[in-house]
Structure formats: C-alpha cells, structure tokens
Amino acid sequence: MPVPTRFLAAVVVAGATAASLAIGASPAAATTAIAVPPIAPTPQSVTRASADVRVPGSAVLVTDSATDPAAKDLLTTLLQQHGARSVTTVAPGQPTGHGRLVVRLGGADRPDIVTALGSLTVPDQAEGYALRSPKPAELAVGGRDAAGQYYGVQTLRQLFVRSGGGWAVSGAAVRDWPNMALRGSIEGFYGPPWTTEDRLRQIGFLSEVKANSYVYSAKDDAYLRSRWRDPYPADQLATLGQLVHAAEAQHVDFTYALSPGVSICFSSPSDYAALTAKLQSVYDLGVRSFSMPFDDISYTRWNCDADQTAYGAPGQAAAGKAQVTLLNTVTSQFIKTHDGARPLQTVPTEYSDLADSPYKTELREHLDPSVVVQWTGTAVVPSSITVAQAQQVSTLYGRKVFLWDNYPVNDYEESAGRLLLAPYGHREAGLSQYLNGIVSNPMNQEAASEIAEFGATDFAWNDAAYSPERSWPLALSRMAGGDPRASAAMEVFADLEHLAPSSDPTPWQPQAPALAAKTASFWQRWDAGDHDGAARELRPYAQRIKDAAPVIRDGRVIAAFVDEAKPWLDATVLWGGAMTDQLDALVASAHGDPATAQRLTASADSLTTQAKAVKTGNTNPWGVRQALVGDGVLDAFTAKARTATVG
Structure with a gap:
C-alpha cells in the first residue's frame, strides 16, 4: 500500500527529549545535541549515533531472498518520496556504486547487516529489529523476522528530516521489540x-x-x-x-x-x-x-x-x-x-x-x-x-x-x-x-x-x-499531517471532546481539562479584581476554540476525520463564538460600556442557541443527539460570564 506523502516527514513536537549522543558521531554532530525525531510506538532503545544521512537522488537497496517484500516495497516508496529518484536493488556482496545512499535490509543473521549494525544487535524477540547508520551514506535495517524488518522500515519512515532543500535520515540507532505479542x-x-x-x-x-x-x-x-x-x-x-x-x-x-x-x-x-x-x-x-x-x-x-x-x-x-x-x-x-x-x-x-x-x-x-x-x-x-x-x-x-x-x-x-x-x-x-x-x-x-x-x-x-x-500530541499531529498549526487546532478540539464515560458513575477522563484549568484561573484573577489581566490570559484561547474548526477543515487534517467530526466541528465554531462574545461582553460591562455588553451578550445568546441545536448524524446506536462540545465547561463558563455581565 503506498505511503501518503503527508505522513512521511517526522513530526517534531515541542518538548521532545534530545537523544543522547553516541560514540562514533562526527565531531560536528558531537558538539550539538540534535534531537532524534519522536518515534511511535516508543522504542525500547533509541540514541543518536551519527550525523544525519543525506538522501541523494540515487539509492541502492541491498536485499536477498529473505528480505521481506512488504518492507522492501515500503522502503522503496519512502526513498522515492524523499528525493531518491532512482532506487535500484543489488544482492549482498555486489557493487553498490559511488555517490549513492546504500540501505541494507534483511534478516538479523545476514553477514553484511551484522557487520553494518556492529555492536547494535538485533533483539531475539519476535518482531524485533535494529537500525543504524554505520557510514555517512549508508543505513542498515535488520529484523528478527519478516515483521521485524517491516517495523524497522516503519521506524525509518519517522526519521526523515528536512535538510537544506532536501531530506536526510536522522542518525539514530534503534533497538526495539514489542512487549505484547x-x-x-x-x-x-x-x-x-x-x-x-x-x-x-x-x-x-x-x-x-x-x-x-x-x-x-x-x-x-x-x-x-x-x-x-x-x-x-x-x-x-x-x-x-x-x-x-x-x-x-x-x-x-x-x-x-x-x-x-x-x-x-x-x-x-x-x-x-x-x-x-x-x-x-x-x-x-x-x-x-x-x-x-x-x-x-x-x-x-x-x-x-x-x-x-x-x-x-x-x-x-x-x-x-x-x-x-x-x-x-x-x-x-x-x-x-x-x-x-x-x-x-x-x-x-x-x-x-x-x-x-x-x-x-x-x-x-x-x-x-x-x-x-x-x-x-x-x-x-x-x-x-x-x-x-x-x-x-x-x-x-x-x-x-x-x-x-x-x-x-x-x-x-x-x-x-x-x-x-x-x-x-x-x-x-x-x-x-x-x-x-x-x-x-x-x-x-x-x-x-x-x-x-x-x-x-x-x-x-x-x-x-x-x-x-507524549503519545497524545503525536497522535493528533499525525491526524494533522504533521502541520504545526493544524496540530495545535486538533489539540484544542480534542480537549473539548475529552470526556470518557465508564461503567462507573464518574467518567474516567474529565471533560476539557485544558479549558477547565484556564477558566478556573480566569475566575480566580477576575474575582480578585484583575479584570484586564484575566481577560488577556483567556481571550486568546477562546479565539483558538472559535478558529479551531476552520483550521481543521483547511485541508491538512485527514479528510475522513473532518467528515466524521462535522457536527462537532460545526458546534465548536458556534460555542467558540459564544464564548468570545460573552467574554468581551463581560469586559465591556466591567469597563462601563453597557451598550456594547448588551449587544455582545445578545450575540452570545444567539450563538449558544444555535450551538445547542447542532445534531449528530444517525451514526451510532443512540441515534440523533445534540453534538456535545466541552459540555459542563465551555457552556458553564459562558453561562457564568453572562450572569456576571447582566446580573
């Protein structure tokens, strides 16, 4: 199955921990702790072992009869989509030419892969793999079995990074296997x-x-x-x-x-x-x-x-x-x-x-x-x-x-x-x-x-x-094709759909925890008399709620998600508008501008009514219902702000 281009680039999230530098890195690489891109699932072991490996216009795969065909096909697609216009295949021991990226792919015991991996042995566990760059223009991926080879290439997919006007592969050394079969x-x-x-x-x-x-x-x-x-x-x-x-x-x-x-x-x-x-x-x-x-x-x-x-x-x-x-x-x-x-x-x-x-x-x-x-x-x-x-x-x-x-x-x-x-x-x-x-x-x-x-x-x-x-932002960024702006919008939207019911009376995940923390901070500052400071802190996030759906719909997020989430995205626009209008009305009232406060409250009321009228499709056993967005948090804030505005 071809790999969509949108998922090829590694997703770099704020706060990702820099990988440790390994012995054998070039002097330039050794002087700067360059983070390895985040990898999911989280590997058992990952370190930075070398400088990044540039992807030139030509690459050669070294494979044999034990190389997994699916892994080989995926690797070929990845290289082509990252700048290697020509990808050829040779058997172990055959010449690989000059000026080309050499990628060795195969079983754990193949001699050239054992040599290339060096001290980085392939795990004994089923589905295990190891990968590293032994030389400036060479990569090696060894798998304990066919699935291990394939998973090694899936990890390699996440290691492509931008390099000048082209692409490179992050100089990571990964040794990995699953804990559950x-x-x-x-x-x-x-x-x-x-x-x-x-x-x-x-x-x-x-x-x-x-x-x-x-x-x-x-x-x-x-x-x-x-x-x-x-x-x-x-x-x-x-x-x-x-x-x-x-x-x-x-x-x-x-x-x-x-x-x-x-x-x-x-x-x-x-x-x-x-x-x-x-x-x-x-x-x-x-x-x-x-x-x-x-x-x-x-x-x-x-x-x-x-x-x-x-x-x-x-x-x-x-x-x-x-x-x-x-x-x-x-x-x-x-x-x-x-x-x-x-x-x-x-x-x-x-x-x-x-x-x-x-x-x-x-x-x-x-x-x-x-x-x-x-x-x-x-x-x-x-x-x-x-x-x-x-x-x-x-x-x-x-x-x-x-x-x-x-x-x-x-x-x-x-x-x-x-x-x-x-x-x-x-x-x-x-x-x-x-x-x-x-x-x-x-x-x-x-x-x-x-x-x-x-x-x-x-x-x-x-x-x-x-x-x-660590995992949730990566999941949302993947849904957004790695685009930072769309990823940020997805985080805002997902926070509004955070409540997770359980068989117990109390949900096991709370609704809108990020928004709840911000509104709690707002009321604490507002009630202490710091009206302008409270508004300055909350107003940008309220605007992000209002803007989240248009950003999610602008083509970067997976289209199927956008289609499925339509009622909830529609409601988010309306609830975000109601929140921003009611917040602005509250500030206007505090500044002695009752006419503006009244106008904005009327607008917020209208948007709230429209938001409550947004229905889901008949997509679940429970049929057509109100599309719930941040319920108990967003609507509660808007209602409380309205009371504080009009008395």
Missing part, C-alpha cells in the same frame, strides 16, 4: 457499521503503528452471528477477501471472529460441520487467525435439548464444559491441522469481572493451553486496569489474557452525542507481565478512533515507557 483493534461495536473503505483505512493505520491484529467481529455481519451456519454470498466473500489480502500485505493478522453461541447446539455434529465449513471458507481466502467469542449470550438455557443430555442442566459449569469441549475440538481438529493457523482466540461469557466461578473453573482446568482468552477488565468499560487485576484474572483463567479494551468505543448511552478523543490512559505500566495483548474497540467513526488507538498500540508495544502526555 498482540496489538491492534477489534471491530466489535454495535450500530451503523464501517464501510469497506473504513476497514481498509483502519488496516493501513494499524500497519503504520506496528499493530498486528485486526479482529473482524462486525455486528452488522449476520454471517458472523445470527446466520453463522450459512455460507457467505459470493460478493460478500469477495469483499472479505479484499480485506484479508490488504491486511496480509501490511503484516496485520485479519482475525475472523465467528460467534455461534446465540444458536449453536454444542452436541450437534451437523452444527460442528457447519462451523468448520465456515472457518474453512475464510481460511481459503487467506485467514489464518480465528476467534470464537461467547460474549453477550445466556448460559441459563440451552439452544437444544440434546445439550442438556450431554452437559446437564444449564448453568455456569455446564456452559463452561460445553464451550471448552467445542473450543478444544476446533483447536485439535481445525487449528492444528491447518498450516499457518494461529492459536484460537475466544471471548468467555464471563469477560468483565474478577470473581471465580464454576464457569471459570472449567476454562482454567480444561481449556487447551494454546487458546487465547479475552477480557475487558473489571467492567465492560473500566475506569482503569491495574497490574494486580491482570495478575488476578490470569490466575483465574490459568494463562495470560488478551485485553479487549472498550475505549474509545461510543456505542453505549453514556457516550451519546460524543466523540471520545482523550488519550489512552489509566492502564498501569507492567501489564505486559500478565497480558499477551491489547485490542482497542473503536468508535463507529473510524478515523476519529485512530487518536485513542494510537495510544493503545503505543502502550501495548512498550507499556513501561508509555506516556499519554
């Missing part, structure tokens, strides 16, 4: 589904952030759930194949999640035959990763009388026994007999608690140890996830668990009218000891989901080093 998203929300275009975009995004799992659990696909026995029509099967092939080409596992629990007769040979026939049909498309979820079903009744004979009266233990029998049979007779098939995944019926039960006992004691068990935390939408909780649930299920994280999904009533754009957070470093992965359940709005998903994949890759304060 499974990282990505699960399309598991209810309501209007993603389009094929949305799904293809999501797969491309996952590839970009080194995520390897896309779980296809689309609630709109009746052939996954209510019609699980029926074969796909040819056109739908072809569309699935398109997604599978796109994922495979970008090192993303397309996980097919078949949910037979709503109607299966566990003891029926014909139902088992129908189930394996469905799995075979998508295996033939190229699917190699499978899930069999049993979430959101009842275990207080059977779907057939034969199951009562086979497993006893319905209940926790009987349901556990029936599910374990099916999962173990599929594992032994399908997964282990099909080349390349990954370990089977499942979502247990008890997926959101820490209480032991006869059901969990059955899974703990009898489920094949290769089966991957998912868990959502201590609630369907938990306010936090701790290491202690993960340790406890891994004990309950007798294995590391796979976190199905219900953020930023917005298909439930508490999220009605909202985009959930707060950073991924409240997940404790160290979870990788007890989790083998994290998949984020996104919103009905695909592009908007990428902001929180960016953080989730960053955390899953390197939970020990994860920082929401």
